[in-house]
Amino acid sequence: xxxxxxxxxxxxxxxxxxxxxxxxxxxxxxxxxxxxxxxxxxxxxxxxxxxxxxxxxxxxxxxxxxxxxxxxxxxxxxxxxxxxxxxxxxxxxxxxxxxxxxxxxxxxxxxxxxxxxxxxxxxxxxxxxxxxxxxxxxxxxxxxxxxxxxxxxxxxxxxxxxxxxxxxxxxxxxxxxxxxxxxxxxxxxxxxxxxxxxxxxxxxxxxxxxxxxxxxxxxxxxxxxxxxxxxxxxxxxxxxxxxxxxxxxxxxxxxxxxxxxxxxxxxxxxxxxxxxxxxxxxxxxxxxxxxxxxxxxxxxxxxxxxxxxxxxxxxxxxxxxxxxxxxxxxxxxxxxxxxxxxxxxxxxxxxxxxxxxxxxxxxxxxxxxxxxxxxxxxxxxxxxxxxxxxxxxxxxxxxxxxxxxxxxxxxxxxxxxxxxxxxxxxxxxxxxxxxxxx
Amino acid sequence: xxxxxxxxxxxxxxxxxxxxxxxxxxxxxxxxxxxxxxxxxxxxxxxxxxxxxxxxxxxxxxxxxxxxxxxxxxxxxxxxxxxxxxxxxxxxxxxxxxxxxxxxxxxxxxxxxxxxxxxxxxxxxxxxxxxxxxxxxxxxxxxxxxxxxxxxxxxxxxxxxxxxxxxxxxxxxxxxxxxxxxxxxxxxxxxxxxxxxxxxxxxxxxxxxxxxxxxxxxxxxxxxxxxxxxxxxxxxxxxxxxxxxxxxxxxxxxxxxxxxxxxxxxxxxxxxxxxxxxxxxxxxxxxxxxxxxxxxxxxxxxxxxxxxxxxxxxxxxxxxxxxxxxxxxxxxxxxxxxxxxxxxxxxxxxxxxxxxxxxxxxxxxx
Numbered sequence: 001x002x003x004x005x006x007x008x009x010x011x012x013x014x015x016x017x018x019x020x021x022x023x024x025x026x027x028x029x030x031x032x033x034x035x036x037x038x039x040x041x042x043x044x045x046x047x048x049x050x051x052x053x054x055x056x057x058x059x060x061x062x063x064x065x066x067x068x069x070x071x072x073x074x075x076x077x078x079x080x081x082x083x084x085x086x087x088x089x090x091x092x093x094x095x096x097x098x099x100x101x102x103x104x105x106x107x108x109x110x111x112x113x114x115x116x117x118x119x120x121x122x123x124x125x126x127x128x129x130x131x132x133x134x135x136x137x138x139x140x141x142x143x144x145x146x147x148x149x150x151x152x153x154x155x156x157x158x159x160x161x162x163x164x165x166x167x168x169x170x171x172x173x174x175x176x177x178x179x180x181x182x183x184x185x186x187x188x189x190x191x192x193x194x195x196x197x198x199x200x201x202x203x204x205x206x207x208x209x210x211x212x213x214x215x216x217x218x219x220x221x222x223x224x225x226x227x228x229x230x231x232x233x234x235x236x237x238x239x240x241x242x243x244x245x246x247x248x249x250x251x252x253x254x255x256x257x258x259x260x261x262x263x264x265x266x267x268x269x270x271x272x273x274x275x276x277x278x279x280x281x282x283x284x285x286x287x288x289x290x291x292x293x294x295x296x297x298x299x300x301x302x303x304x305x306x307x308x309x310x311x312x313x314x315x316x317x318x319x320x321x322x323x324x325x326x327x328x329x330x331x332x333x334x335x336x337x338x339x340x341x342x343x344x345x346x347x348x349x350x351x352x353x354x355x356x357x358x359x360x361x362x363x364x365x366x367x368x369x370x371x372x373x374x375x376x377x378x379x380x381x382x383x384x385x386x387x388x389x390x391x392x393x394x395x396x397x398x399x400x401x402x403x404x405x406x407x408x409x410x411x412x413x414x415x416x417x418x419x420x421x422x423x424x425x426x427x428x429x430x431x432x433x434x435x436x437x438x
Numbered sequence: 439x440x441x442x443x444x445x446x447x448x449x450x451x452x453x454x455x456x457x458x459x460x461x462x463x464x465x466x467x468x469x470x471x472x473x474x475x476x477x478x479x480x481x482x483x484x485x486x487x488x489x490x491x492x493x494x495x496x497x498x499x500x501x502x503x504x505x506x507x508x509x510x511x512x513x514x515x516x517x518x519x520x521x522x523x524x525x526x527x528x529x530x531x532x533x534x535x536x537x538x539x540x541x542x543x544x545x546x547x548x549x550x551x552x553x554x555x556x557x558x559x560x561x562x563x564x565x566x567x568x569x570x571x572x573x574x575x576x577x578x579x580x581x582x583x584x585x586x587x588x589x590x591x592x593x594x595x596x597x598x599x600x601x602x603x604x605x606x607x608x609x610x611x612x613x614x615x616x617x618x619x620x621x622x623x624x625x626x627x628x629x630x631x632x633x634x635x636x637x638x639x640x641x642x643x644x645x646x647x648x649x650x651x652x653x654x655x656x657x658x659x660x661x662x663x664x665x666x667x668x669x670x671x672x673x674x675x676x677x678x679x680x681x682x683x684x685x686x687x688x689x690x691x692x693x694x695x696x697x698x699x700x701x702x703x704x705x706x707x708x709x710x711x712x713x714x715x716x717x718x719x720x721x722x723x724x725x726x727x728x729x730x731x732x733x734x735x736x737x738x739x740x741x742x743x744x745x746x747x748x749x750x751x752x753x754x755x756x757x758x759x760x761x762x763x764x765x766x767x768x769x770x771x772x773x774x775x776x777x778x779x780x781x782x783x784x785x786x787x788x789x790x791x792x793x794x795x796x797x798x799x800x801x802x803x804x
Contacts, residue, residue, distance in 0.1 A: 250693065254696075261524075261525040261528060261529075262500070262525075264524035264525055265500055265503075265523055265524055265525045265526060265529055266500070266503065267524070268504075268523055268524075269518075269522040269523050269524065269526075272522060275518070275521070275522040279514060279518045279522070282514045282517070283510065283511050283514045286509075286510040286511065286513070286514060286719065287510045287511075289510065290508075290509055290510040290632075293722060323722075326628055326629070327628060327629055327631075328628075328629060329722075349600075350596070350597040350600040350601070351596050351597065351600045351629075352593065352596070352597070352726035352730070353726045366726075367726055367727070367728050368593075368597070368726055368730055369744065370803075385744070
């Protein structure tokens with residue numbers, strides 16, 4: 001029965017009371033939503049109390065908040081053991097920081113006469129409860145380890161159950177007393193929220209982050225002058241620190257990023273045997289190609305005749321590429337009169353290689369700037385970028401015994417007898433310019 | 439007497455343009471001031487070009503670790519850098535993007551310096567060295583384009599060099615063969631091959647860097663000696679110190695440029711702007727694939743070259759070169775308004791030819 005009250009009744013009472021109370025206080029007493037600064041009564045101990053307390057508790061609450069609002073993200077993060085370890089460590093460290101700060105604040109509130117004068121009973125109650133609550137939290141975290149993990153599957157559904165009006169206290173009744181107290185404490189805080197200085201949680205001073213620093217002082221002329229100077233100094237220091245942090249951070253990140261890339265780059269791909277062998281294979285293939293080309297070059301320097309293809313392989317439409325004596329591409333076709341057509345395939349415009357297939361008009365096209373060349377004359381079409389004709393190349397048809405049957409020097413008519421049945425045994429050679437065919 | 443006077447005048451001329459007495463820390467760094475006005479942004483363009491050049495040195499050296507300049511290995515080594523070396527693709531991509539960005543900022547620097555009449559006495563030599571740097575930068579682009587030894591690289595280089603040979607048609611008698619001989623001297627053999635690759639590699643990594651260091655050194659020193667040019671006719675809004683104010687602002691621009699470059703380098707492969715078959719290894723026996731064209735920064739001369747007779751381009755570019763080199767003397771008495779107008783027209787021409795050059799080409803040639 002008492003459980004039913006503590007885990008279901010109390011939460012609902014707390015939520016309803018807090019909702020109505022907060023609304024009324026926000027609506028009718030907006031300027032009381034404050035923690036009533038006592039900075040100008042005492043500011044030395046305050047710094048060492050307030051700052052650690054707020055930093056610590058905000059981090060801890062952030063952890064609680066993520067677990068509560070994004071449970072799936074939270075458990076995904078925690079599924080990495082190292083992450084759990086780090087989060088638990090941060091949590092406990094921050095809770096201890098908060099406790100230390102709170103201790104300082106309690107000491108200050110109890111010992112300073114000035115502060116005593118402005119302290120209400122509610123303040124003392126809140127601060128004592130807070131101390132107890134954080135202490136319970138730390139003890140729970142230390143006694144029942146990995147709370148961030150186990151609470152995600154128990155406390156989170158319990159609280160969601162309350163909020164979605166499907167309360168289920170089966171999740172919490174089995175908890176150890178230490179943790180039960182922490183839970184009940186949480187509801188108590190929600191209950192107390194509208195009646196105490198805790199209300200300042202709802203007045204988040206975001207604008208403080210962006211405004212210039214202010215110092216609260218008694219307003220006298222002398223002090224004002226000091227304050228102006230101090231503000232200017234603090235301002236310039238703030239700007240400098242901002243700049244320095246920015247530059248250092250950016251430079252650091254840049255250095256890390258760039259050097260990680262650069263060092264790995266210089267280290268190279270070492271160890272990837274497959275890549276190495278693929279590279280080697282590719283290079284070998286290209287070396288072979290290069291070697292082949294060099295052979296062609298040597299052949300053209302030494303020989304007066306170079307084999308293009310057999311006569312039978314020549315085609316009237318699909319030309320055969322070969323490399324001429326200038327190491328430039330050439331094309332060989334079968335002409336209509338059974339006489340081979342042999343001409344350079346290097347476009348006379350800008351030296352691209354023309355295509356090898358005749359179009360419907362009996363022309364080959366250079367794909368670079370669209371010139372059409374008539375293969376019988378080599379002439380480009382009217383208005384083509386190319387002006388000069390493709391040069392004819394001297395050739396010879398040689399039979400199996402090495403005898404030249406027919407030959408042609410560019411600009412002249414073929415020498416020899418053209419007998420198709422005899423030519424079928426022949427092969428087409430190109431002949432070196434300026435050399436008589438043997 | 440006359441000789442003496444000429445000598446004296448020459449001496450005075452040089453002394454005014456190279457004020458060596460100002461060659462000290464105080465006047466080059468401490469006292470230098472930069473005017474603040476509506477065109478102040480253009481004071482950053484030269485520095486930006488310098489920054490991209492420094493990126494080119496670093497990434498270029500990194501590529502040099504793995505690149506092999508032989509016709510059989512060049513393409514394979516480039517592919518190996520891109521696919522297998524950690525961050526190799528990134529380094530290569532940054533090198534490609536930074537080259538384009540460098541040339542882009544050099545061009546903007548040229549136009550703004552012209553519009554601001556930054557070549558006024560005593561800055562004539564700064565301008566002339568700037569034009570030399572422009573030429574060297576274009577030469578970097580042209581030689582670097584060949585090194586990957588893929589289809590587009592070799593074929594575009596062939597076309598570029600072939601243009602030289604075509605000049606022969608305009609020359610009389612035996613002289614008509616000279617351009618072809620000149621071309622063969624440049625490419626080292628009858629057609630683009632290993633000799634060309636070796637030569638372009640040497641130019642790209644040794645000759646041009648040495649040349650640019652010398653000219654750039656002079657350019658930078660004279661910029662520091664003479665200070666920033668006033669840039670506008672009115673009185674500037676204010677002056678800011680070169681060091682540290684302007685220097686830090688310059689660094690900020692560089693930081694931003696690096697960010698842009700890095701993001702481009704990571705996200706957008708430079709080669710994705712072309713169709714793939716162009717990046718297959720060059721095959722000396724195959725036919726030339728479609729879509730061979732130079733880099734975008736040559737479009738302004740490439741498309742007119744495709745559309746107009748060669749002699750028009752020859753006369754035009756000779757004239758342009760002459761005008762650029764002689765700008766400080768030709769436009770000595772021109773006011774800034776006119777100069778700005780010319781710069782804007784030139785800028786619009788560059789943009790139109792670079793962006794819509796291909797469309798214009800197809801408009802006339804189908």
